[in-house]
Amino acid sequence: MHVMHFDCVVCNGTVLTMNPDFEIIEDGVVCWKNGRIERVEKRRREKGAYSARETVDAGGGLVMPGLINTHTHLPMSLFRGLADDMPLSEWLNGHIFPAEARYINACSICTGVRLSLLEMLLSGTTTCCDGYFLEDAAASAVMESGMRAVLGQGVIDLPAPGVPEPAGNVSAAGDFVSRWKNASDLITPSIFCHSPYTCSEKTLLQAKRAAAEAGVPFQIHVAETRGEYEQIRAATGESPVQFLDRLGVLDEKTIAAHAVWVDAEDIEILASRKVGISHNPESNMKLASGTAPVPDFLRAGIAVGLGTDGCASNNNQDMFAEMDSAAKLHKVAAADPTAASARQVLCMATIEGARVLGLQHRIGSIEVGKQADLIVLDTHQPHLTPMYHPESHLVYAARGADVRDVFIRGCRRVNNCIVTGMDAQQIMADAAALGRRIGERN
């Protein structure tokens, strides 16, 4: 027998592969070397079948692909719970925008990003897609943490943190992409145009061109609110999706966040352009933006990922909670208990999320040849007992706190519910201190 020497073997768990057959392997084994998965199978009983530097006992729990959060604004963890339960304009103009103007700088961004990364890692997210400003600071903090990320430098036709002069917004984003293009295979730089109502046609075109030339993802908020829909309709006679399509910025490298206010024609456009959609049910519910027609997206074959949105509008970044909300929201919205099944929602949080980010060949499932981004859940708990169907439990009963271990590219980033390589106490102390200052003025 050929014995292979692995870096790590995870055993004694039920492996939810999320491969094309949705295979679930009881008493499964996942082995990797140099961050790449080399074997996924039912445990062989021969002595010495698995020789590895490290063996991780999953304790009879679940082993699954790391979760992929396709839309967030990492530094906004600093504003978690600062202002809730108020009309959108009061929330944005009275609280969030002033707090951003006053407190966001390269230093506070590092604190906010680190706080978000701690929260995400502890709840099983291994890849996130961020869009914000001063993205170099975010990228440095992400690099430190070992998280995998798509990071979008923000473009908006208003003065923004780090870009006081809007005229320089696209070139700032292009420069960011150049700096990070080949910095790490964990980081994919990107350009994030805020929205069709805060960026001019010229800005949208230039930003998309810069992203296309660099071959990186182009992120944009699209059709999030009724107000946005009506504004674009009044200005152009088109829906936000039609408007962006006319400009030519919709293609398979475009990540559209929200897509709530879309009709059948818009869905056809999004499908034919192969746009990926980031669905953010908890943010859309909390801000009363509306319900995105996700079952229609899925029927049209559109790649749909899940996102938490920033902490100011959710107010956490727990992808298990997001899965649960997605599955339940679409059932009640469609008056159909078969809508948004557990499996469909798990796909959104893993392999389809990877597709949205253009990373489906590297992550999103536990398959030979993919990166070893995976998590182990402790299922030996009252709220996960008994266990009939792992997919159902993951969506309807589990929560972020059930995540015990997290591996990204084969490196252990969470060990028995403790984040490794980050000083959680210091980060929380820094964030709390900043929060006290922010709270005084609010």
Place this chain on the structure above:
Amino acid sequence: MHVMHFDCVVCNGTVLTMNPDFEIIEDGVVCWKNGRIERVEKRRREKGAYSARETVDAGGGLVMPGLINTHTHLPMSLFRGLADDMPLSEWLNGHIFPAEARYINACSICTGVRLSLLEMLLSGTTTCCDGYFLEDAAASAVMESGMRAVLGQGVIDLPAPGVPEPAGNVSAAGDFVSRWKNASDLITPSIFCHSPYTCSEKTLLQAKRAAAEAGVPFQIHVAETRGEYEQIRAATGESPVQFLDRLGVLDEKTIAAHAVWVDAEDIEILASRKVGISHNPESNMKLASGTAPVPDFLRAGIAVGLGTDGCASNNNQDMFAEMDSAAKLHKVAAADPTAASARQVLCMATIEGARVLGLQHRIGSIEVGKQADLIVLDTHQPHLTPMYHPESHLVYAARGADVRDVFIRGCRRVNNCIVTGMDAQQIMADAAALGRRIGERN
């Protein structure tokens, strides 16, 4: 200075009292003796101000009233995740009813109830309102655990566990109430009529009369689904609420679960009869039953509590998740981000839930004279940092796993995330073994 000797003092926490002024006391102290709260105040600095047998350091966390789950079916934890994502009739007739017929007996009920109690205690619930069959077994298990509960023996005009002959259903319920009426001040027996479509007019009248004569709560599922609404409308020309009101079974001792399919006239009836409503947003979403008009209930002055419903339709009993879903569902349903505020939802889970159960003079808030039912949350975690508004964090960011300690009538039932006085390992092993048998046939 008069020094009082307490049984226990909780200090070094922020106390969310949920009193009529919604007072939040930073660096607050809660003291009790013989299970009764004797003092709630800002910590006094004098030496010897608090003399107690036990001092609990809340570690800078939040101290709040124990959560009140106003609607559940405790033994159904055994069917958690057995069948999901299917049409209601297939779910009920193809899976849940057969599993109940085959596996529910006094012994399995004990296991299922204990499993639910473990889950509830660990996630901060100190009072639950149950409705099921073989309720004596449930009551014994609840007594053992130290949980506070309203327990309703089920009445249905079909053969049921423990009541094979429907003709005896009301007398069985009456006997249950007699046996438990004065057994413990933690237990309130009750009669639970399944619904207006599974109980005849005669059964409903007799059951309500038996409950009224004993002075105990009368529980009933009301207007849960469109199907029920149409069936009652076709048979009587009335809505389910109108029908029950004509029978005279609606009064301040009636707990109406769900109340999804109600109109303005129904709401007027419910308000004038002082019926308490148990709102179950996650169950209503998952089963695609619909969205109860909770903002209208609140405007009409109706007492609204929160419930998780049984684990077959949720699939957990985490009241923090339920609060989050309630707040978000009503915002998106009403297209109004101010609907179902964090404070309103916290009221539903505490003092208003107590009102629904008729226990508002004893529990639901941290006030002198009330029972010491309270919980301590560990807020020193990334997803609860920074902290601007405790009410917002509890609804939008916290989760059951953040509960560190639980006290019921002054007794500690959870100590640093471990349930005291119950053998969690054995209960999970029993439930898992039963689950394996149930799963084989499903």
